[in-house]
Amino acid sequence: DTAVSQTPKYLVTQMGNDKSIKCEQNLGHDTMYxxxxxxxxxxxxxxxxxxxxxxxNETVPxxxxxxxxxxxHLNLHINSLELGDSAVYFCASSGGPSYGYTFGSGTRLTVV
Amino acid sequence: TQLxxxxxxxxxxxxxxxxxxxxxxxxxxxxxxxxxxxxxxxPVLLVTVVTGGEVKKLKRLTFQFGDxxxxxxLHITAAQxxxxxxxxxxxTFSGTYKYIFGTGTRLKVLA
Numbered sequence: 001d002t003a004v005s006q007t008p009k010y011l012v013t014q015m016g017n018d019k020s021i022k023c024e025q026n027l028g029h030d031t032m033y034x035x036x037x038x039x040x041x042x043x044x045x046x047x048x049x050x051x052x053x054x055x056x057n058e059t060v061p062x063x064x065x066x067x068x069x070x071x072x073h074l075n076l077h078i079n080s081l082e083l084g085d086s087a088v089y090f091c092a093s094s095g096g097p098s099y100g101y102t103f104g105s106g107t108r109l110t111v112v
Numbered sequence: 113t114q115l116x117x118x119x120x121x122x123x124x125x126x127x128x129x130x131x132x133x134x135x136x137x138x139x140x141x142x143x144x145x146x147x148x149x150x151x152x153x154x155p156v157l158l159v160t161v162v163t164g165g166e167v168k169k170l171k172r173l174t175f176q177f178g179d180x181x182x183x184x185x186l187h188i189t190a191a192q193x194x195x196x197x198x199x200x201x202x203x204t205f206s207g208t209y210k211y212i213f214g215t216g217t218r219l220k221v222l223a
Binding site: 045 | 154160162
């Protein structure tokens with residue numbers, strides 16, 4: 001069983017479209033995250049939810065909207081996609097920062 | 113603003129060589145983790161260090177946490193092609209909830 005699973009793995013879409021990425025964790029963790037990894041491999045936090053409540057919202061365009069229906073799921077919806085949104089998006093969960101994070105395998109988003 | 117600088121940024125070595133990767137910060141870590149990320153996958157947690165001066169070993173990998181908890185190193189002995197990947201340090205800092213990733217070291221081990 002995959003601990004943190006996200007779908008789809010690859011997403012190619014045209015500018016202006018709206019798309020969603022789904023994430024589920026079966027580790028029983030209270031906290032889930034969305035990270036963006038750019039072409040230089042730098043991982044930057046976007047959002048963090050703790051038990052369905054938003055606790056971190058970094059400087060992200062409001063075209064990005066996370067939704068957590070329950071503590072095991074954290075989805076990311078992106079409106080009006082732009083070329084600059086192309087990146088790999090990672091979902092992660094954690095039982096607490098001192099325990100480290102468990103990551104999904106990523107969604108490579110390409111906007112054309 | 114806390115920054116985690118890793119060095120070197122890139123490293124290409126022959127199989128069997130030893131190497132050390134460094135992670136440095138200007139602030140004190142509450143805890144620090146090392147991850148390895150392979151192409152097409154997410155980072156995988158290797159180790160957590162918490163206590164200043166702590167040393168942990170994972171097979172051929174040796175992790176050290178600085179006495180002042182501002183830096184850490186990862187030493188690989190007799191590197192193998194399977195060690196190839198992106199190595200990331202990450203941690204939280206005293207007085208903040210933020211979890212920050214380092215700039216990464218891309219390691220390539222040639223057979």
